Amino acid sequence: MEIDPWSNRLIENYDKLYSEFGMKQIDEKISAKLKKNRYFRRGLVAGQRDFDLWLAAAEKGQKVAAMSGIKPSGEFHMGSKMTAEELIFLQRDFGAKVFYSIADLEANADNGLTLEEGLRNAVSNVADMLALGLDEKNSYIWLQSRETRVTNFAYLAARRTTLATMHALYGEKNLGLYFCTLTQAGDIVLPQHPDFGGKKHVVVPVGFDQDPHLRLTRDLAAKFDLIAPSSTYHVFMRSLDGNEKMSKRDPMNLLTLSDEPELAKKKVSRAFTGGRATVEEQRRIGAEYHKCVVAELENFHFEEDDKKVEERKGKCLTGAILCGECKKEVCEKIVNYLKAHQERKKKLVSKAEKLLSKE
Amino acid sequence: MEIDPWSNRLIENYDKLYSEFGMKQIDEKISAKLKKNRYFRRGLVAGQRDFDLWLAAAEKGQKVAAMSGIKPSGEFHMGSKMTAEELIFLQRDFGAKVFYSIADLEANADNGLTLEEGLRNAVSNVADMLALGLDEKNSYIWLQSRETRVTNFAYLAARRTTLATMHALYGEKNLGLYFCTLTQAGDIVLPQHPDFGGKKHVVVPVGFDQDPHLRLTRDLAAKFDLIAPSSTYHVFMRSLDGNEKMSKRDPMNLLTLSDEPELAKKKVSRAFTGGRATVEEQRRIGAEYHKCVVAELENFHFEEDDKKVEERKGKCLTGAILCGECKKEVCEKIVNYLKAHQERKKKLVSKAEKLLSKE
Numbered sequence: 001m002e003i004d005p006w007s008n009r010l011i012e013n014y015d016k017l018y019s020e021f022g023m024k025q026i027d028e029k030i031s032a033k034l035k036k037n038r039y040f041r042r043g044l045v046a047g048q049r050d051f052d053l054w055l056a057a058a059e060k061g062q063k064v065a066a067m068s069g070i071k072p073s074g075e076f077h078m079g080s081k082m083t084a085e086e087l088i089f090l091q092r093d094f095g096a097k098v099f100y101s102i103a104d105l106e107a108n109a110d111n112g113l114t115l116e117e118g119l120r121n122a123v124s125n126v127a128d129m130l131a132l133g134l135d136e137k138n139s140y141i142w143l144q145s146r147e148t149r150v151t152n153f154a155y156l157a158a159r160r161t162t163l164a165t166m167h168a169l170y171g172e173k174n175l176g177l178y179f180c181t182l183t184q185a186g187d188i189v190l191p192q193h194p195d196f197g198g199k200k201h202v203v204v205p206v207g208f209d210q211d212p213h214l215r216l217t218r219d220l221a222a223k224f225d226l227i228a229p230s231s232t233y234h235v236f237m238r239s240l241d242g243n244e245k246m247s248k249r250d251p252m253n254l255l256t257l258s259d260e261p262e263l264a265k266k267k268v269s270r271a272f273t274g275g276r277a278t279v280e281e282q283r284r285i286g287a288e289y290h291k292c293v294v295a296e297l298e299n300f301h302f303e304e305d306d307k308k309v310e311e312r313k314g315k316c317l318t319g320a321i322l323c324g325e326c327k328k329e330v331c332e333k334i335v336n337y338l339k340a341h342q343e344r345k346k347k348l349v350s351k352a353e354k355l356l357s358k359e
Numbered sequence: 360m361e362i363d364p365w366s367n368r369l370i371e372n373y374d375k376l377y378s379e380f381g382m383k384q385i386d387e388k389i390s391a392k393l394k395k396n397r398y399f400r401r402g403l404v405a406g407q408r409d410f411d412l413w414l415a416a417a418e419k420g421q422k423v424a425a426m427s428g429i430k431p432s433g434e435f436h437m438g439s440k441m442t443a444e445e446l447i448f449l450q451r452d453f454g455a456k457v458f459y460s461i462a463d464l465e466a467n468a469d470n471g472l473t474l475e476e477g478l479r480n481a482v483s484n485v486a487d488m489l490a491l492g493l494d495e496k497n498s499y500i501w502l503q504s505r506e507t508r509v510t511n512f513a514y515l516a517a518r519r520t521t522l523a524t525m526h527a528l529y530g531e532k533n534l535g536l537y538f539c540t541l542t543q544a545g546d547i548v549l550p551q552h553p554d555f556g557g558k559k560h561v562v563v564p565v566g567f568d569q570d571p572h573l574r575l576t577r578d579l580a581a582k583f584d585l586i587a588p589s590s591t592y593h594v595f596m597r598s599l600d601g602n603e604k605m606s607k608r609d610p611m612n613l614l615t616l617s618d619e620p621e622l623a624k625k626k627v628s629r630a631f632t633g634g635r636a637t638v639e640e641q642r643r644i645g646a647e648y649h650k651c652v653v654a655e656l657e658n659f660h661f662e663e664d665d666k667k668v669e670e671r672k673g674k675c676l677t678g679a680i681l682c683g684e685c686k687k688e689v690c691e692k693i694v695n696y697l698k699a700h701q702e703r704k705k706k707l708v709s710k711a712e713k714l715l716s717k718e
Contacts, residue, residue: 105514112518115511145511152474152504155464155542158535159471166534175525176517179538183514 047233069101109176153186242272406592424550428460468535512545601631
């Protein structure tokens with residue numbers, strides 16, 4: 001086991017994923033087709049498996065799907081937002097049908113949330129998806145706890161999965177988490193269920209830490225005569241203190257789409273930057289842009305214009321701007337974004353409720 | 360691990376179940392209330408857990424349930440028939456609502472059957488239940504693959520179950536079987552789901568080999584604030600060669616409710632008896648009644664009249680009857696029974712189909 005999908009640790013050695021685990025980089029040929037999306041354009045989505053095959057299928061006009069999910073253990077944060085926007089981009093620009101799993105069974109196994117608590121969070125999460133631009137008419141959203149096509153696959157897959165495989169992929173974990181990985185595999189292959197038109201190319205945009213799930217599912221797909229899912233890997237949004245990946249496990253270091261603007265302001269003002277010990281020093285040699293979480297927030301989420309990002313980077317590295325001023329500017333963008341998002345979201349909650357109702 | 364629920368081996372040492380694992384014997388006080396049922400009357404149901412509590416609740420007029428299930432991996436055999444008739448007896452005489460699980464997920468994990476194959480067998484199994492006298496109006500029958508209340512419980516339970524517990528109860532098994540045990544626990548607690556009126560006393564009639572499942576479920580019930588299920592334990596119907604417990608794993612040594620009368624005759628004529636090496640010897644010292652599978656078939660299944668069973672036993676032990684003659688007599692009873700049963704069953708297949716339709 002090299003990566004633990006349930007930990008907050010940042011991955012220290014990405015190279016091994018490429019050299020030993022068969023991941024490929026997003027090369028120029030691929031990224032040329034995806035320039036409209038800032039994650040791809042800025043190299044924030046950096047790894048892939050079989051994404052070239054997926055793109056080829058989409059370009060040939062075949063029915064393709066983009067699949068991801070969320071553990072409904074809290075509000076949508078800046079990490080989940082990356083996956084969500086990648087899905088929505090692939091839906092808009094490539095006509096991909098979006099499959100989105102609410103992993104309430106995993107939220108229980110991993111975080112102890114009841115299914116009812118999971119459902120409450122899920123409504124908010126789905127409303128966020130809609131506010132981010134998901135076209136629900138070309139989507140299928142489900143709760144694991146209600147989707148027997150997913151859980152049945154997990155049972156069928158369990159028979160063909162040894163404990164040794166589980167240990168190798170995930171280390172020593174409890175039975176519930178092992179079973180959740182098989183359930184995730186069920187989520188990932190659901191778009192290929194006969195009810196959805198059978199075998200097809202499916203891409204799963206995830207963070208690098210989720211790769212073990214993809215490796216497991218790709219092996220299972222072969223056993224069940226399905227097309228191995230493609231995947232893309234984005235780098236992590238870091239926690240506000242810069243120490244870990246952003247995660248619901250650490251709510252104080254999290255920026256969410258539901259944060260009140262005032263709270264967001266406070267959080268960002270305390271976020272870790274690349275500032276120097278003294279003003280004098282910073283003016284003289286510039287700050288450490290690559291260490292700054294505030295810059296990361298802008299670059300990942302709150303500035304579409306590449307030139308403006310580059311401008312700030314230049315000012316930062318040359319000491320032309322200090323952290324206080326910079327934070328104020330980025331904060332304003334964040335607050336404006338959150339206000340507009342929350343305004344949109346408010347009108348979409350009842351639609352989200354309806355999408356998640358048992359009907 | 361002392362007992363393996365997935366093996367065909369006969370249990371060699373019942374005492375340990377009582378002395379070390381907390382099982383109790385069915386004492387005179389309990390069996391006095393159950394004389395109408397030949398299994399209880401003849402001591403074939405010999406062990407129990409908290410069955411006194413269940414009886415007390417039933418006698419007080421509380422809503423009680425009797426729960427069991429079948430792995431739809433083949434036809435109903437003489438072992439499954441024991442459980443079925445116990446359920447039906449408790450339904451008739453104590454007003455218990457019957458809960459009956461079609462363990463199609465386990466049939467896949469354990470036997471590799473697809474869910475479609477499981478469903479086909481299930482229709483026949485349920486038709487057998489109806490022909491045996493199940494009142495479907497006071498019953499709930501489900502397929503594990505469609506009952507998320509059951510599978511969701513398995514997930515919730517997995518979080519609270521360590522691999523060490525699984526090893527201790529079941530030994531080294533694959534992930535699928537481990538998960539099936541938690542799914543069975545979900546089956547067993549389903550009668551206590553709010554949708555069925557919440558907490559209640561539930562008795563689970565099983566063979567002795569299934570006790571690990573009960574121990575697991577009783578522990579889980581405590582964790583989920585449910586009433587620990589009661590259970591009764593019947594001795595095994597042996598395979599026709601007398602070497603193992605009767606099991607679908609060994610179809611040549613199986614007598615099923617669907618066997619054509621001619622086939623049944625052939626099978627019984629080859630069954631293991633307690634006969635002596637020579638006629639002379641048998642006439643002189645009698646046969647070994649306790650070893651005879653044919654006698655077991657009569658005693659377990661095909662003769663309601665205790666006196667007639669005792670008569671045959673007497674004749675056998677004194678050498679007054681030889682195995683050939685005896686087999687012929689028992690065979691006739693079996694054939695008559697099967698003919699009548701199959702006649703009844705034929706008319707109930709479409710009702711079984713309806714009970715198992717997705718509606």
